Amino acid sequence: QQPVQSPQAVILREGEDAVINCSSSKALYSVHWYRQKHGEAPVFLMILLKGGEQKGHEKISASFNEKKQQSSLYLTASQLSYSGTYFCVPAETSYDKVIFGPGTSLSVIP
Amino acid sequence: NAGVTQTPKFQVLKTGQSMTLQCAQDMNHEYMSWYRQDPGMGLRLIHYSVGAGITDQGEVPNGYNVSRSTTEDFPLRLLSAAPSQTSVYFCASSLMTGMEEKLFFGSGTQLSVL
Numbered sequence: 001q002q003p004v005q006s007p008q009a010v011i012l013r014e015g016e017d018a019v020i021n022c023s024s025s026k027a028l029y030s031v032h033w034y035r036q037k038h039g040e041a042p043v044f045l046m047i048l049l050k051g052g053e054q055k056g057h058e059k060i061s062a063s064f065n066e067k068k069q070q071s072s073l074y075l076t077a078s079q080l081s082y083s084g085t086y087f088c089v090p091a092e093t094s095y096d097k098v099i100f101g102p103g104t105s106l107s108v109i110p
Numbered sequence: 111n112a113g114v115t116q117t118p119k120f121q122v123l124k125t126g127q128s129m130t131l132q133c134a135q136d137m138n139h140e141y142m143s144w145y146r147q148d149p150g151m152g153l154r155l156i157h158y159s160v161g162a163g164i165t166d167q168g169e170v171p172n173g174y175n176v177s178r179s180t181t182e183d184f185p186l187r188l189l190s191a192a193p194s195q196t197s198v199y200f201c202a203s204s205l206m207t208g209m210e211e212k213l214f215f216g217s218g219t220q221l222s223v224l
Contacts, residue, residue, distance in 0.1 A: 002152075032212070041200055041215035042153065087152060097168055098143060098202075098213065100153040 002101055003090050009105040012078045020073040020104045022088030031064050031071040032089035034100070035082075042087060042100075046073070078108045112136050116201050116216035123191040123223045131186040131219050133201030139214070141204045142184040143168070144176065146197040153200065159184055191223045 003024045012018055022031065030049045034042040048064035048071060061074045071090065075082055088101040117132045135142065143158035145168075155168030159178040173195060175187040184203075188195060201216040 034213070041218055042213075043215075044212035047212060085152075097155055097158060097166075099155055099169065100145070103152045 002099060003088050005088050005101045005104050007104060011107045011109060014078060014080060014108055014110055016078055018075045018078060018106060020086050022071045022090065022101055024069045024090045026069065026092050028066060028069050028090045028092060030091050033062060033073050034087045034089065035084045036087065037084040080108050082106060083108045114201055114203055114214050114216040116219050118219060120220045125191060125193060125223060127191050128189050131199055133184045133216060134182050135203045136182065137203065138181060139203035139205050141206065143202050144186045145200045145202065146170065147200065148197050193223045195221065196223045197221060
């Protein structure tokens with residue numbers, strides 16, 4: 001079952017902040033976040049594991065509330081390069097299928 | 111280090127034709143998977159594999175076959191192409207289990223079925 005992402009789309013001006021939310025109906029083991037630019041393959045942003053471990057390499061932060069089965073991606077001081085579609089990928093177990101959420105389209109304008 | 115290599119990049123088929131999309135990775139990844147992405151839509155999982163000799167169905171497996179005879183290769187077969195299979199196909203792999211390590215994606219195959 002796919003997760004629910006909100007908002008579906010957002011437009012920001014450079015320097016503004018945004019939050020993208022992801023929720024699942026089932027207890028989660030971990031959450032991945034990916035970004036896809038138009039015409040390209042998705043690129044990894046962040047993994048949040050049960051227990052609080054995070055793995056990421058960009059200036060983008062995220063949270064993972066295991067009890068609420070929710071994750072949020074925080075984009076601060078947005079740049080033009082942040083434009084793209086952001087996908088949440090939650091999993092119930094470590095051996096779970098990697099199912100992508102519907103995506104949130106984010107556009108950053110000058 | 112080439113990463114995940116998909117071939118071909120573009121392909122046009124006629125309805126009923128068969129073909130194989132190739133995917134190879136040189137990172138010794140155990141987990142490999144195939145996705146399709148229709149215009150303006152998200153990625154949908156077709157099939158995945160957690161190791162050589164092991165495959166399983168994803169969200170939209172009908173019309174596609176896979177096999178995993180080696181760790182490196184995970185080909186996707188369309189036995190009888192249909193216009194509904196027109197899409198962009200991505201292959202992805204990760205080091206260990208699907209949800210503990212990040213996915214590396216190939217550059218995609220644009221498939222059109224006429």
